[in-house]
Amino acid sequence: MKLFSTAKTRLRAFWSDTDATATVEFVVATPMLFWALAACYVYFEGFRQSSINLKAAYTISDMISRETAAINDDYLDSIYALHRFLTRATSETTLRVSVVRWDEDDNRFYEDWSETRGAIDPMTTSEVLSLTDKLPVMPDAERVILVETTNTFIPVFDNVGLSTVSLDNFVFTRPRFAPQVAWES
Helix, strand or coil, rough: CCHHHHHHHHHHHHHHHCCHHHHHHHHHHHHHHHHHHHHHHHHHHHHHHHHHHHHHHHHHHHHHHHHCCECHHHHHHHHHHHHHHCCCCCCCEEEEEEEEEEEEECEEEEEEEEEEECCCCCCHHEEEEEEECCCCCCCCCCEEEEEEEEEEEECCCCCCCCCCEEEEEEEEEEECCCCCCCEEC
């Protein structure tokens, strides 16, 4: 019984002792503080990169929409280089530019042409049909330019709850100064 009473007294003394409380709190709180700081940084960088990618896709789409001459491989290579520059990409990026036409009689979209850079295939007719819900309502024989970009965001810190994310953008723009943007063939 004496052992139990002694242990109880020592436990009560330990519990009421306030020496070095701030040090213990600091040791416990510091890792959580650093984790929260790292998480804020990673999430901010992820949203910043996503915003930059979307702005780059809109810039490229707008550039192409203003073209009155046919586009060729050199032009698309330059646009791809511009995309990589604007996004400050450190990972692999992809770019797919397609021109899609609406046919009122057939009640469906058709792909006029599609060209890519990076590890992505040109758009197929079945892909165009699967995108019907994403494309705008258009009058007969109207065309839109689709710009699809992909960039991979790799977080600096692995253990903050965000893993590698593929940032995909899908932007469509109507040609501005000509009824269509042609591919030089």
